[in-house]
Amino acid sequence: MDGENRLLAKAYGHTSVDREWPADETRIPDWIYTDQDVYEREIEKIFLGRHWNYVGLECEVPEPGNYMRSYVGPYPVVVTRDMDGGLHVFENRCAHRGVEFCREYRGSADSFICPYHNWTYDLKGDLTAIPFRRGIKGKGGAPKDFDMAEFGLRRFHVATRGGVIFATACNDMESIEDYLGPEICAEFDATFDGTEFRLLGVHRNILPSNWKLYQENLKDPYHATLLHTYLTTFGLFVSSNESNIPTDKFGRHGGLLSRRSDGRPDVSEEDQASMQAFKKTMELNDPRVLAFFPEADSKWSGSVLTIFPTLTALRQTNILNTRLLVPRGPNKFMMLWTVFGRADDDEEMTRHRLRQNNIFGPAGFLGIEDNEALKFLQDGVRKAMPREGLAVLGEDNEPTETIITERAIRGMYRYYRDVMEF
Numbered sequence: 001m002d003g004e005n006r007l008l009a010k011a012y013g014h015t016s017v018d019r020e021w022p023a024d025e026t027r028i029p030d031w032i033y034t035d036q037d038v039y040e041r042e043i044e045k046i047f048l049g050r051h052w053n054y055v056g057l058e059c060e061v062p063e064p065g066n067y068m069r070s071y072v073g074p075y076p077v078v079v080t081r082d083m084d085g086g087l088h089v090f091e092n093r094c095a096h097r098g099v100e101f102c103r104e105y106r107g108s109a110d111s112f113i114c115p116y117h118n119w120t121y122d123l124k125g126d127l128t129a130i131p132f133r134r135g136i137k138g139k140g141g142a143p144k145d146f147d148m149a150e151f152g153l154r155r156f157h158v159a160t161r162g163g164v165i166f167a168t169a170c171n172d173m174e175s176i177e178d179y180l181g182p183e184i185c186a187e188f189d190a191t192f193d194g195t196e197f198r199l200l201g202v203h204r205n206i207l208p209s210n211w212k213l214y215q216e217n218l219k220d221p222y223h224a225t226l227l228h229t230y231l232t233t234f235g236l237f238v239s240s241n242e243s244n245i246p247t248d249k250f251g252r253h254g255g256l257l258s259r260r261s262d263g264r265p266d267v268s269e270e271d272q273a274s275m276q277a278f279k280k281t282m283e284l285n286d287p288r289v290l291a292f293f294p295e296a297d298s299k300w301s302g303s304v305l306t307i308f309p310t311l312t313a314l315r316q317t318n319i320l321n322t323r324l325l326v327p328r329g330p331n332k333f334m335m336l337w338t339v340f341g342r343a344d345d346d347e348e349m350t351r352h353r354l355r356q357n358n359i360f361g362p363a364g365f366l367g368i369e370d371n372e373a374l375k376f377l378q379d380g381v382r383k384a385m386p387r388e389g390l391a392v393l394g395e396d397n398e399p400t401e402t403i404i405t406e407r408a409i410r411g412m413y414r415y416y417r418d419v420m421e422f
């Protein structure tokens with residue numbers, strides 16, 4: 001915050017400039033979205049802390065020797081499958097002078113050779129060769145006692161569940177199952193059900209907003225019923241649907257689960273009056289985007305899971321995708337989308353999934369609205385006099401089918417405050 005804003009804020013009595021989290025849990029201070037030192041604390045306490053970070057899908061590295069680039073929090077990593085089929089996650093930073101050595105997004109290799117001075121690492125991240133290690137004609141080279149075993153790439157612990165790969169820097173992490181908790185694990189398993197998946201594509205976009213706002217967005221059923229013409233008009237997520245908003249016991253993970261209606265949704269005149277986005281007469285030129293071939297062992301046709309800190313996993317009709325949030329400072333993050341199908345999908349099903357995925361991306365039927373809303377939100381908290389945002393809707397002990405609520409957002413920040421020691 002610059003000096004002028006700070007003075008103004010003090011004049012208006014906003015205590016947030018002193019970084020005191022308000023006692024009232026329905027108040028969320030602006031500075032958690034904008035401050036560099038909060039962001040740096042998140043790296044320590046969250047991304048390198050006691051959490052499982054999603055890094056990719058096993059179907060992205062199906063064969064021995066396959067690798068892909070990914071991220072743990074903001075840090076670039078490489079995910080590999082070694083020749084025995086084991087998975088490894090290590091930093092994409094050469095131990096020598098620091099080059100981000102892996103340049104291809106994905107590929108196949110039996111070793112990584114840093115382009116600068118050709119130090120070489122195997123698929124487990126061990127340093128295996130240094131050119132001119134003994135110098136030339138006895139002159140120069142690495143110190144005699146240089147131990148290559150000490151200079152491998154820094155590794156993360158790895159775990160998988162249902163074909164999803166997670167990494168952590170924590171040495172005594174609980175299992176993924178315990179980390180997810182029973183409520184979320186059940187829905188996670190309904191999507192990642194043990195069948196073999198096939199990668200259909202990846203896309204990336206950068207959003208000018210804080211990474212937490214995206215997790216909030218997908219814990220926010222209130223906005224889904226109001227902002228999105230596509231979801232409401234065609235009944236994918238609308239107030240009249242049967243829905244459920246589970247969270248884990250800590251509040252860090254959550255789900256937006258919904259069962260769509262058959263045909264157009266039955267929205268009362270009264271509800272329609274509150275929903276600007278609902279367009280009763282709108283039609284789709286290509287109704288195939290709405291076709292649904294049930295495939296999961298779940299009553300929900302739409303399931304969005306937010307797995308703290310940076311995974312969202314979506315099963316929406318026949319869309320299967322994950323989003324990895326890659327923080328880039330407090331005011332920006334990259335979204336890495338991975339779209340997948342089942343290994344035994346026929347050509348028609350693959351095309352159907354890809355067609356349905358048009359709801360996302362910079363011009364997606366849904367993405368266009370969320371992307372813009374989050375930019376505007378960041379503009380507000382970054383530029384305006386600091387204040388506390390409100391998350392007052394609903395109640396913490398309400399039935400989980402309540403959808404006009406901000407219970408899951410409050411839950412996430414209760415956990416966040418605890419971990420961040422605010």
Ligand code: FES
Pocket residue numbers: 094095096097098099101114115116117118119
């Ligand atoms: S920086 Fe990688 S080998 Fe020198």
Ligand SMILES: [Fe+2]
Pocket residue numbers: 217223224227228366370
């Ligand atoms: Fe949305």
